[in-house]
Amino acid sequence: MKTSWRTASLVASAAAVLALTTACGQESPPSASSQNVGATAGAGDLGSIGTGAGQAGGGDAQASAGPSDTAGELNVSTNAELGKVVTDNLGLTLYRFDQDTAEPPASNCEDDCAKTWPPVPADDATAGEGIDKSLLGSVVRADGTEQLTVAGWPAYRYVKDVNAGDVKGQGVGGKWYALNPEGKKAQAAEQPGLSTREDPKLGEIVVDKNGMTVYRFMKDEAWPKPVSACTGACLEKWPVVSPVDFADTKGIQKKGYMTFTRPDGADQQTINCWPIYTFAGDKAPGDTNGQGVGGTWYAVRPDGKPVGAPEK
Numbered sequence: 001m002k003t004s005w006r007t008a009s010l011v012a013s014a015a016a017v018l019a020l021t022t023a024c025g026q027e028s029p030p031s032a033s034s035q036n037v038g039a040t041a042g043a044g045d046l047g048s049i050g051t052g053a054g055q056a057g058g059g060d061a062q063a064s065a066g067p068s069d070t071a072g073e074l075n076v077s078t079n080a081e082l083g084k085v086v087t088d089n090l091g092l093t094l095y096r097f098d099q100d101t102a103e104p105p106a107s108n109c110e111d112d113c114a115k116t117w118p119p120v121p122a123d124d125a126t127a128g129e130g131i132d133k134s135l136l137g138s139v140v141r142a143d144g145t146e147q148l149t150v151a152g153w154p155a156y157r158y159v160k161d162v163n164a165g166d167v168k169g170q171g172v173g174g175k176w177y178a179l180n181p182e183g184k185k186a187q188a189a190e191q192p193g194l195s196t197r198e199d200p201k202l203g204e205i206v207v208d209k210n211g212m213t214v215y216r217f218m219k220d221e222a223w224p225k226p227v228s229a230c231t232g233a234c235l236e237k238w239p240v241v242s243p244v245d246f247a248d249t250k251g252i253q254k255k256g257y258m259t260f261t262r263p264d265g266a267d268q269q270t271i272n273c274w275p276i277y278t279f280a281g282d283k284a285p286g287d288t289n290g291q292g293v294g295g296t297w298y299a300v301r302p303d304g305k306p307v308g309a310p311e312k
Contacts, residue, residue: 024222024256024273071120071148071155076130079167082186085178086131086150091164094120094148094155096185098175102152105139109156117156117169117176122148130181151183171211172284193244194269196251202288202307205299206252206271211285212278214241214271216306218296222273226260230277238277238290238297240268253303272304 072089079085086094095117099108109117122138125148137149148155158169158176169176170186177185191209199205199213206214215238219229230238243259246252256272268275279290279297290297291308298306 024225024258024270069121071122071125073126073128074131074136075128076181077165079165079178079186081188082167082170082178082180084130084180085167085186086155086181087164088120088157092157092161093165093167093169094150094179095158095169095176096150096153096179096183097156098177100154102149102183105137105149105152105154107139107141107147107154109154110142116159118159119145119147120155120157122146132181135181135183150179150181153179153183155179168284170284192250193248194241194252194271195249196302197286199286199288199299202291202299204251204302205288205307206276206302207285208241208278212282213286213288213290214276214300215279215290215297216274216276216300216304216309218298218306218309220275222256222270222275222304226258226268226270226273226275228262228268228275230275231263237280239280240266241276241278243267243269251302256304270304271300271302274300274304276300 070089074089074094075087075091076084077087077091077093088094097107097109097117100106101108107119109119119141123146125136127133127136135151137152138146139149139154141147156176158166158172160166160168167178170178177187180186188211191207191211193209194206194214196204197207197211208214217228217230217238221227221229228240230240240262246254246257249257253272256270256274258273259267259269260275261267270276277297279287279293281287281289281293283289288299291299295310298309301307
């Protein structure tokens with residue numbers, strides 16, 4: 001019995017930087033244990049390997065119509081940031097889930113989770129170029145269907161990956177990662193503590209070492225010294241960016257790059273003397289869900305200016 005699914009239409013040190021002599025606040029310019037599937041094995045060649053158990057979250061259940069219930073020939077695609085990742089016959093990225101297990105293989109993504117992360121069927125999966133067929137196997141899910149495994153890890157697609165090469169599921173919830181050909185997590189090379197990226201809507205914005213968007217709070221102060229107006233419960237939604245040595249940054253303005261000590265004793269990083277934060281509502285690198293929240297939170301430019309904030 002094939003697994004039924006629908007394909008989807010898919011960023012320390014307080015002494016690191018000394019307070020600069022210019023005044024703060026001045027805006028300045030800028031081994032597999034599952035049964036082997038093999039290269040040409042069919043459904044009749046697969047045995048019962050394990051049982052997916054329990055329920056898991058991991059995403060918002062948004063599914064869209066798609067006509068494929070097959071995996072077909074698996075191949076290796078090279079992503080500019082993640083390196084080599086496993087893709088199906090349509091070029092869609094395959095993922096693994098941290099709450100699953102590989103020894104023994106077991107899936108813990110059921111119900112709504114499986115709608116957002118459709119399990120990849122095992123019955124027609126074959127090893128294409130760059131794929132070691134001995135690492136391909138299957139696991140029997142709770143509903144009796146057989147799911148593809150790579151080095152024992154159950155494989156999934158992501159409903160928001162629409163086009164071949166999309167990797168929108170990478171890092172979602174801190175639990176989902178693209179599969180590399182060895183069945184390990186595909187991960188970007190280590191990024192600077194703070195750097196910039198080009199957002200299609202916001203332009204060049206600052207991100208932390210995990211690729212998460214960095215924000216400014218318009219109620220904060222930068223002159224004559226940094227003051228954060230985000231305290232108490234606010235910090236649960238807007239965690240502060242801890243000190244980052246300027247040597248561990250890329251593309252960030254040096255003027256006004258300093259840290260300050262908050263009333264609770266914690267040190268916080270600033271850009272051009274403005275306190276900076278991340279947003280708990282951003283779940284994956286590239287998210288900008290904090291942009292414009294309450295008319296007071298905005299992504300940050302490399303010179304510390306807020307993106308899209310109303311002119312004062």
